[in-house]
Amino acid sequence: MERKVLGRSRVGIAGVGGLGSHVAVALVRAGVGGLVLADFDSVEESNLERQCYFRDQVGRFKVEALSETLVRINPVVEIRCFPVRVTADNLVELFDGVDVMVEAFDRADQKSLLVSTFRRRFPAIPLVAASGVAGIGPANRIITRRAVENLYICGDGKSGVGAHTPLQAPRVGIVAHHQALAVLRLLHGLDPCDADNGDGCAIEN
Amino acid sequence: MRLKINGKERQYPEPISLEELLQQLGIERQGLVVELNREILPLERLAEIELKDNDALELIQFVGGG
Numbered sequence: 308m309e310r311k312v313l314g315r316s317r318v319g320i321a322g323v324g325g326l327g328s329h330v331a332v333a334l335v336r337a338g339v340g341g342l343v344l345a346d347f348d349s350v351e352e353s354n355l356e357r358q359c360y361f362r363d364q365v366g367r368f369k370v371e372a373l374s375e376t377l378v379r380i381n382p383v384v385e386i387r388c389f390p391v392r393v394t395a396d397n398l399v400e401l402f403d404g405v406d407v408m409v410e411a412f413d414r415a416d417q418k419s420l421l422v423s424t425f426r427r428r429f430p431a432i433p434l435v436a437a438s439g440v441a442g443i444g445p446a447n448r449i450i451t452r453r454a455v456e457n458l459y460i461c462g463d464g465k466s467g468v469g470a471h472t473p474l475q476a477p478r479v480g481i482v483a484h485h486q487a488l489a490v491l492r493l494l495h496g497l498d499p500c501d502a503d504n505g506d507g508c509a510i511e512n
Numbered sequence: 513m514r515l516k517i518n519g520k521e522r523q524y525p526e527p528i529s530l531e532e533l534l535q536q537l538g539i540e541r542q543g544l545v546v547e548l549n550r551e552i553l554p555l556e557r558l559a560e561i562e563l564k565d566n567d568a569l570e571l572i573q574f575v576g577g578g
Binding site: 454 | 542543544545546547550552553554555570572573574575576577578
């Protein structure tokens with residue numbers, strides 16, 4: 308994709324749990340000017356072990372709690388918040404106009420629904436998804452790969468959440484930052500996985 | 513029938529539907545995204561797809577957690 312001006316770019320994030328909340332924070336810190344956040348969930352005490360929320364935010368919609376945190380980092384960031392469940396029907400309305408999209412859901416069936424629907428409705432917009440984030444497997448197994456045209460997947464591709472592989476803050480955090488970096492590279496007009504195409508040292512804002 | 517699945521050529525003696533192929537390969541439908549000849553298939557249509565000679569498939573399996 309073409310290079311964008313970071314401060315004027317807009318990134319959509321579907322799901323603001325362990326992945327999406329950290330992707331949002333990283334992107335705002337990096338200078339992305341606009342975010343569209345969608346998640347119907349509210350903050351629970353059990354989320355605090357890996358999601359970017361605080362004890363005094365328990366009970367509030369995650370998208371609202373997260374926007375407050377983001378505005379504390381950058382008061383001029385433009386955030387659109389939707390405390391709704393993302394479906395095949397409302398996806399276009401929610402995320403129309405984003406430069407890059409992030410899939411950050413928890414359940415496998417929500418991931419495939421978002422990815423297949425978004426890819427069909429917005430074939431020209433890059434989508435950065437995640438798969439294989441659970442457990443405490445080595446960090447070096449986590450990669451960013453291009454699956455098909457305009458679809459990048461971060462994670463080890465295998466470690467689903469289960470009884471022996473709960474979600475752990477460090478590994479979910481690594482994948483979230485793989486996603487955020489992939490978004491940043493896309494906004495700079497760079498391929499997220501191409502090691503030969505720019506090491507990112509020459510980034511200008 | 514010849515199919516290209518995730519970049520690898522495979523030969524099938526009989527015509528096969530997508531559903532049968534997924535069963536043979538032991539691929540779960542949960543979390544699956546399918547691209548057929550560079551077009552992503554709608555999830556609700558996966559069961560109806562008949563495959564043709566030289567079709568190219570990308571099968572992308574998502575696992576839960578986030």
